[in-house]
Amino acid sequence: MRTFVPFDAIEPKTRLSPVLDEEERHAFARTMLADVLDALAACGQEPTVLANAAVDVDAPVSVDEQSLTTAVNDVLERTAEPVAIVMADLGLATPTALASLYDADADVVLVPGRGGGTNAFCARHPTFRVDYHGASIRDHREIANSIGATTQTVDSFRLSTDIDEPIDLAELLLHGEGRAVDWLVDAGIELQVDEGRVAVCR
Amino acid sequence: MRTFVPFDAIEPKTRLSPVLDEEERHAFARTMLADVLDALAACGQEPTVLANAAVDVDAPVSVDEQSLTTAVNDVLERTAEPVAIVMADLGLATPTALASLYDADADVVLVPGRGGGTNAFCARHPTFRVDYHGASIRDHREIANSIGATTQTVDSFRLSTDIDEPIDLAELLLHGEGRAVDWLVDAGIELQVDEGRVAVCR
Numbered sequence: 001m002r003t004f005v006p007f008d009a010i011e012p013k014t015r016l017s018p019v020l021d022e023e024e025r026h027a028f029a030r031t032m033l034a035d036v037l038d039a040l041a042a043c044g045q046e047p048t049v050l051a052n053a054a055v056d057v058d059a060p061v062s063v064d065e066q067s068l069t070t071a072v073n074d075v076l077e078r079t080a081e082p083v084a085i086v087m088a089d090l091g092l093a094t095p096t097a098l099a100s101l102y103d104a105d106a107d108v109v110l111v112p113g114r115g116g117g118t119n120a121f122c123a124r125h126p127t128f129r130v131d132y133h134g135a136s137i138r139d140h141r142e143i144a145n146s147i148g149a150t151t152q153t154v155d156s157f158r159l160s161t162d163i164d165e166p167i168d169l170a171e172l173l174l175h176g177e178g179r180a181v182d183w184l185v186d187a188g189i190e191l192q193v194d195e196g197r198v199a200v201c202r
Numbered sequence: 203m204r205t206f207v208p209f210d211a212i213e214p215k216t217r218l219s220p221v222l223d224e225e226e227r228h229a230f231a232r233t234m235l236a237d238v239l240d241a242l243a244a245c246g247q248e249p250t251v252l253a254n255a256a257v258d259v260d261a262p263v264s265v266d267e268q269s270l271t272t273a274v275n276d277v278l279e280r281t282a283e284p285v286a287i288v289m290a291d292l293g294l295a296t297p298t299a300l301a302s303l304y305d306a307d308a309d310v311v312l313v314p315g316r317g318g319g320t321n322a323f324c325a326r327h328p329t330f331r332v333d334y335h336g337a338s339i340r341d342h343r344e345i346a347n348s349i350g351a352t353t354q355t356v357d358s359f360r361l362s363t364d365i366d367e368p369i370d371l372a373e374l375l376l377h378g379e380g381r382a383v384d385w386l387v388d389a390g391i392e393l394q395v396d397e398g399r400v401a402v403c404r
Contacts, residue, residue: 097357112359114316115369116248116376116393116400134395136377155299160359167317174318176341192317193336198318 001102001122004075006068007033007088009053019166019189019202028183033057033088037177040086043102046146047086050075069132082124090119090170091117091180092158101159106152108144111159112137118160120146123150170198203304204322205247206269206277209235209290211255221368221391221404224242229386234365235259235290242288244297245304249288252277271334284326291365292321293382300359308354310346313361314339321364327351336369372400 006026010053012018012029033049038061040047049061050071058118064071076083084101094173101109113119116135121150127147131139145153161171163180172181173191214303215222222230235251240260242249251263252273252365265271278285286303288295302323310330315321318337329349333341346353363373365382374383375393394403 112307112377114359114363114373116372116395135376135393135400155358155360156314157359157362158357161316170318174337175314191337193318197339 001045002039002079003047003084003086005033005036005040005059005063005086006056006072007046007049007057009050009051009055013164015165016169017053019034019169019200020187024052024187026185026188027156028180029088030055030057031183032091032178032180036086036088036090036093036149037095039095039098043099045084045098045102063128065185069130070163072132073129076123076129082122084120084122084202085130086120087113087162089163090159090161090162091163091178094158094177097156097158100154100156104154105154105178107149108140108151109142109154110137110140110151111154111156113162114160117162119121119159120154123149154194169200173200203247203284204281205242205249205282205286205288206252206264206274207235207238207242207249207261207288208274209251209253209257209259209383211252211253211257212353214364215257215291217367218371221371221402222389226389230382230389232257232259232284233385234293234380234382238288238290238292240380241295241297245301247286247304251290263329271332274334275331278331279326284324286324287332288322288324289315289364289367292361292363293365293370294360294363294377296379302356302358303361303390306354306356309351310342310353311356312339312342312346312353313356314357315364316362321361322356325351329394339355368402371402375402384389 013025016025037047049059051061051063052065065176072085072100109122111120116137118136118140188202189200190197215227216228216374251259251261253263253265254267309327311324313322318339320338320342390404391402394401
């Protein structure tokens with residue numbers, strides 16, 4: 001199994017702009033990436049970062065300026081062995097949670113993201129391809145079915161929580177175990193608790 | 203293990219008012235409750251509904267007009283055997299996901315809800331009590347620690363997704379397996395997909 005971690009090195013985490021400025025978004029995104037790489041290493045993987053520009057990180061980096069969908073499909077096309085794709089913004093990922101992705105044995109193992117995305121997958125079928133637009137988890141199930149690939153879905157709150165918007169930072173503060181939590185605390189991001197769901201403030 | 207399912211029979215799912223009128227919210231909430239009860243039965247439980255008013259449902263109902271926190275604490279106080287509390291709005295709950303709650307063997311097994319809530323727990327410690335205000339998952343961890351109870355957290359996207367707001371209906375449409383999905387489809391609720399996260403429309 002070859003693991004790739006797509007990473008936007010040019011404009012990372014733009015939807016966090018209400019709480020983090022551009023430089024901070026870069027630093028925070030790299031910290032989450034480092035956490036994800038650590039968690040992958042702890043479950044025995046040797047991930048390659050698939051970035052749209054050079055990035056200084058403690059792992060091999062493959063630079064591909066194409067769109068996410070095209071870059072991932074090129075990886076699937078050129079890699080003879082099974083491929084896992086794990087997003088770089090899974091700030092709650094732990095080795096235990098990630099093991100559930102690698103331990104499942106279907107042709108295509110899918111991890112939905114909240115809001116219809118696909119936060120990670122393993123593909124053991126040579127013709128599986130991706131399309132990250134729209135409700136990609138639904139499309140990926142259909143693509144797998146259309147090529148006769150067996151599918152399995154990993155049920156993990158940790159892996160289904162991608163950190164995109166300010167409210168997602170609350171999940172990281174509540175449940176995170178990596179350096180990204182320390183980064184947020186150092187940046188003065190705090191939980192704001194009232195009667196309803198929590199929020200974050202600075 | 204005795205399982206109780208708290209249910210608001212008076213003003214259920216008020217935050218769904220942008221898409222469902224009052225009568226619909228009652229019908230939809232009862233449908234999700236029935237799905238949760240079915241899933242519990244399929245993993246060998248015999249749940250009691252803990253409602254704030256009478257409700258017509260295929261399970262024993264215990265009516266308690268007090269607040270959720272007080273009603274649950276009274277259950278914990280008066281029940282000699284271990285207690286599980288499972289919320290009625292876990293529209294994605296499956297028998298497999300719920301089994302992970304019952305199979306864990308800590309004194310207090312917690313299932314976080316998105317946004318800091320506590321969607322379910324099992325308590326095998328006689329003095330564990332709840333407080334559902336604010337970021338309850340954090341408070342429940344602290345309460346368990348303060349009484350020397352061991353804790354375990356269940357990592358399940360299905361169990362951590364409570365259906366509170368219109369956007370949560372998208373998760374139900376994408377991943378639901380019970381009658382609540384059919385109810386939504388019959389009511390004309392559909393996924394709305396564009397480049398970002400999905401939404402629902404009617």
